[in-house]
Amino acid sequence: MQRLKGQKALITGASSGIGRGIAIAMAKEGAQVGINYYKNLEGAEETLKQVEANGGEGIILQANVGDPEEVEGMFKKFLDAFGTIDIMVTNAGIQKDAPFLEMDFKDWQQVLNINLSGQFLCAQFAAKEFIKRGVVKDRSKAAGKIICMSSVHDIIPWAGHINYATSKGGVMMMMKTMAQELAHHKIRVNAISPGAIKTPINEEVWQNEEKRKELLELIPYQRIGKPKDIGNTAVWLASDESDYVNGTTIYVDGCMTLYPGFIGNG
Numbered sequence: 001m002q003r004l005k006g007q008k009a010l011i012t013g014a015s016s017g018i019g020r021g022i023a024i025a026m027a028k029e030g031a032q033v034g035i036n037y038y039k040n041l042e043g044a045e046e047t048l049k050q051v052e053a054n055g056g057e058g059i060i061l062q063a064n065v066g067d068p069e070e071v072e073g074m075f076k077k078f079l080d081a082f083g084t085i086d087i088m089v090t091n092a093g094i095q096k097d098a099p100f101l102e103m104d105f106k107d108w109q110q111v112l113n114i115n116l117s118g119q120f121l122c123a124q125f126a127a128k129e130f131i132k133r134g135v136v137k138d139r140s141k142a143a144g145k146i147i148c149m150s151s152v153h154d155i156i157p158w159a160g161h162i163n164y165a166t167s168k169g170g171v172m173m174m175m176k177t178m179a180q181e182l183a184h185h186k187i188r189v190n191a192i193s194p195g196a197i198k199t200p201i202n203e204e205v206w207q208n209e210e211k212r213k214e215l216l217e218l219i220p221y222q223r224i225g226k227p228k229d230i231g232n233t234a235v236w237l238a239s240d241e242s243d244y245v246n247g248t249t250i251y252v253d254g255c256m257t258l259y260p261g262f263i264g265n266g
């Protein structure tokens with residue numbers, strides 16, 4: 001039986017990487033998916049192609065998640081197409097790296113705006129829609145599910161990436177506060193914190209054998225993660241199987257957070 005049959009899921013930043021992995025994994029489990037992209041239409045079309053190849057159904061939605069008006073427009077189109085929303089995955093994110101002393105304020109603001117405020121905006125729109133649908137009679141079902149994309153850097157500081165690590169630390173506390181405020185509406189809010197997943201965001205690592213080896217050293221489980229690893233976790237968090245899981249973070253990181261050099265950092 002498909003675990004998300006008939007559910008409507010909106011996934012931001014689904015034109016590549018982890019977002020694409022989640023869209024495909026959810027579509028395989030019967031969800032209809034909204035594939036949000038910002039600039040990469042070709043990537044969004046590829047995601048849709050893979051969703052359909054897996055027997056799923058999806059629509060493509062352009063929006064900058066850091067812009068309230070564009071987010072509102074995206075929700076309107078999603079609701080026009082699917083009628084309602086069951087699952088919100090706030091996944092879109094960027095990196096603009098520099099050491100603290102050299103970081104440009106614009107880069108600080110842009111990363112915070114997309115990685116943190118963008119997740120806030122999409123989660124808030126989704127939660128309002130979930131609440132509009134009213135009381136859920138079946139106690140073993142949520143009225144809606146929000147999955148935030150965090151990172152192991154929500155607990156591990158990351159020199160040279162202060163804006164990114166700060167945004168993810170913020171995502172963790174935002175997720176927990178949303179879960180507290182929304183639990184009585186039977187809305188579940190959780191986060192996934194990936195370790196090192198092979199996607200375009202860390203392209204420079206995959207291009208450089210030395211850097212790849214260094215990264216692998218930090219992963220006790222000795223393999224780099226795949227978007228599918230995160231997709232499978234997101235499916236579980238969105239399904240009724242995890243109905244009692246609320247306000248928590250799942251680290252999908254091959255034990256990276258337990259790398260001895262990191263212990264005590266968190």
Ligand SMILES: NC(=O)c1ccc[n+]([C@@H]2O[C@H](COP(=O)([O-])OP(=O)(O)OC[C@H]3O[C@@H](n4cnc5c(N)ncnc54)[C@H](O)[C@@H]3O)[C@@H](O)[C@H]2O)c1
Pocket residue numbers: 012013014015016017018019036037038039040063064065066091092093094114149150151152193194195196197198199200201202
């Ligand atoms: N890859 C990893 O190792 C890793 C580890 C931890 C967390 N993450 C998180 O996973 C999420 C997805 O990253 P990824 O690794 O798949 O990289 P990615 O670059 O493939 O995906 C990021 C997506 O966000 C989209 N995006 C960027 N700005 C946007 C905006 N303003 N509005 C809408 N969409 C926008 C991009 O177009 C892209 O599709 C991010 O939040 C990232 O921080 C990734």
